[in-house]
Amino acid sequence: MVHNHDLENILKINGFKITPTRLAILKVFSHDCEPINAEFIFKKLKKEKVNIVTIYRTLTSFENVGILKHVDLQKDSAYYELSGHHHHHIICTDCGMVEGFEVCDIDNLTDKVLKNSNKFNIITKHSLELFGLCKKCVIK
Amino acid sequence: MVHNHDLENILKINGFKITPTRLAILKVFSHDCEPINAEFIFKKLKKEKVNIVTIYRTLTSFENVGILKHVDLQKDSAYYELSGHHHHHIICTDCGMVEGFEVCDIDNLTDKVLKNSNKFNIITKHSLELFGLCKKCVIK
DNA sequence: ATGTCAAATGCAAATGATTTGCAATCAAAA
DNA sequence: TTTTGATTGCAAATCATTTGCATTTGACAT
Structure with missing residues (x-):
């Protein structure tokens, strides 16, 4: 089980401000181990009303610092996963x-x-x- | 050196009609060994005035029968190369x-x-x- | 606690590669 | 040469992603 505290740390360590949106997106990744795309996160966060533009921007910035890894599934959109262990x-x-x-x-x-x-x-x-x-x- | 005759054969074998456009596209591939994209072919065939839509359609159909291989270079557009030897x-x-x-x-x-x-x-x-x-x- | 300010977010519009619909043209078989 | 389905061109649509800009907000200093 991943605690909010851990997610906040990930953000802090990488120099990001701690925001509800970023925590929510990180939480989606920590729940789903498979690579997911912006649309998937958008749907998961319907209730939170997160703008999909923000999701795109977050994905990019998370990838830039190495929190996320872009996975090339040869599908129509970009998929990401937490860059934990090499696989x-x-x-x-x-x-x-x-x-x-x-x-x-x-x-x-x-x-x-x-x-x-x-x-x-x-x-x-x-x-x-x-x-x-x-x-x-x-x-x- | 690749002869027109060879290119025509590739088309015939794969059940395609022999058209100037298809021959021209194949010729571009036989000249450039590196993976190329639709835009590159479009520019190479400026003189021949080939519509880029036709290039997209041709690339897709060539890939479907295995003449071309889609190569994932993680760039913004789709790159293809002749599917000859595995590399x-x-x-x-x-x-x-x-x-x-x-x-x-x-x-x-x-x-x-x-x-x-x-x-x-x-x-x-x-x-x-x-x-x-x-x-x-x-x-x- | 409060003010400050750059960073983060939302919204609308733009972008850019690729696809689709449809009419005109052409290659190839009869 | 006639016929016909495949091929091509043109315009417009699509769809994921990006950008510009105004508004909001988190974090740090006061």
Whole structure:
């Protein structure tokens, strides 16, 4: 269970002012472990009447300081998740279901790639997502 | 050097009618090995006065049959490349420069991941791109 | 506690990539 | 050459996201 106190700390540490909107958005992320988009947060916060523009701005600023990570699900909008532990996703191309996985030997890959590259010597991030059909959609 | 004859064959094989526009678009791809977007093709074909809507439609239909592959460079528009040999890219987050690389142990990864997954057993495709700073941009 | 001020938010409008509807044109099969 | 469905162009629509600007508010100093 995540306490409000923890969320406030996240904001403080990153130099943000503590506002109800930011706390609410952080809370949505701490509830839903899967990557979510602005629209999803907007709907979750219907009662709080948070403007979607504010959500977009918050997502961007949270990503800038590293609170959030942008996840590329090859969907029509931008998805984010808390950047806690390093992991990737499998996405069902039929129903959109997302499952996380930890396996990722990126350091090894990066080493090999940089050894063969004459244009790059610094890698700062990477994308790695698998796409397939979930067991339910295979049957269809 | 790619001959017109080869390009026509690609269209024929995939059940497309042979049109000047499609040949021109294919030719752009055969010249530029790096992933390109609709706007780039549009500019390259200024003389031919190809409508950008047609380019979008062509890109989509080419991707559907597998002539083209959508590459996720995390830029603002959709980039495509000929789906010939399997490879990935390093993208400079500063200047946007793109370099390809072949190293990719995806089968091994897929096996491990599916072994641990209870929701998926079929992977159809994957994304894997590295992001960093090219040697020129590191200096800046 | 209160005033101050930059930061945060809301609202309306703009942006920019991509899509859609529809009419005109064209490639390819008969 | 005729026919017909596919292809293209043009204008307008869409949809996620961004921007400008006025208003509000959190945090710090008084």
